[in-house]
Amino acid sequence: MPVDVFAADEQRDRSVDLDRWMALARDVLVARGVKGEAEVSLLFVDEAAIAELNEQFLGRSGPTDVLAFPLEDDPVPGGRSPDLGGTGPGSEPSDEPLVLLGDVVICPAVAARNAVEHGAAEPDEMALLVVHGLLHLLGMDHEEEAEAERMEGLERELLGRFHLPATEPSSPPATEPSSPPATEPSSPPATEPSSPPATEPS
Numbered sequence: 001m002p003v004d005v006f007a008a009d010e011q012r013d014r015s016v017d018l019d020r021w022m023a024l025a026r027d028v029l030v031a032r033g034v035k036g037e038a039e040v041s042l043l044f045v046d047e048a049a050i051a052e053l054n055e056q057f058l059g060r061s062g063p064t065d066v067l068a069f070p071l072e073d074d075p076v077p078g079g080r081s082p083d084l085g086g087t088g089p090g091s092e093p094s095d096e097p098l099v100l101l102g103d104v105v106i107c108p109a110v111a112a113r114n115a116v117e118h119g120a121a122e123p124d125e126m127a128l129l130v131v132h133g134l135l136h137l138l139g140m141d142h143e144e145e146a147e148a149e150r151m152e153g154l155e156r157e158l159l160g161r162f163h164l165p166a167t168e169p170s171s172p173p174a175t176e177p178s179s180p181p182a183t184e185p186s187s188p189p190a191t192e193p194s195s196p197p198a199t200e201p202s
Contacts, residue, residue, distance in 0.1 A: 003029045004039045011046035014108035014122075018042075021130050027162040028134050029101075038099040040137060042106065042130065050107040065110040066129040068136035070102040104133030121166030124159075131155050131163075 005025045007018040047063035115125035142148035
């Protein structure tokens with residue numbers, strides 16, 4: 001079974017190519033050894049929504065660029081019933097457990113400002129946030145210098161393999177820069193997170 005990546009664009013500030021980021025996420029997860037029935041969600045939200053999550057789970061004011069909500073629950077058993085992790089009526093039963101990796105929540109408006117500050121193209125900044133959030137779901141963090149260096153190196157490697165860089169940097173959006181991104185990893189549920197998320201690209 002392929003890795004399932006779901007995406008939803010819940011904001012109107014910036015255009016988001018859902019298919020592109022879903023494909024990138026799938027490539028990254030497979031490259032990192034995720035196999036079988038695994039699910040992850042990419043949610044693109046506005047500044048108000050991510051600021052609320054940032055304050056609720058990290059105690060930090062203002063919007064940030066990316067939050068990751070890993071799941072560390074036991075795998076859901078495979079089966080035909082939707083409640084048992086199946087893909088719907090008529091699907092074949094599976095002997096492999098359904099692994100719910102969690103959610104990556106990204107704010108495209110903040111990403112656009114970051115791209116200007118970093119002298120990068122907006123799609124390149126978005127790609128970095130997708131990869132960064134996924135690595136948090138897979139258990140990586142950047143609290144220690146050695147861990148941060150390893151994570152940054154892996155981000156560069158994965159982006160080099162699966163993301164075609166843009167040719168032009170982004171032009172400045174007409175809004176103020178955001179507050180610094182949050183940093184703490186955690187493990188709340190994917191849909192109703194209940195403890196602080198991991199976040200922030202290095």
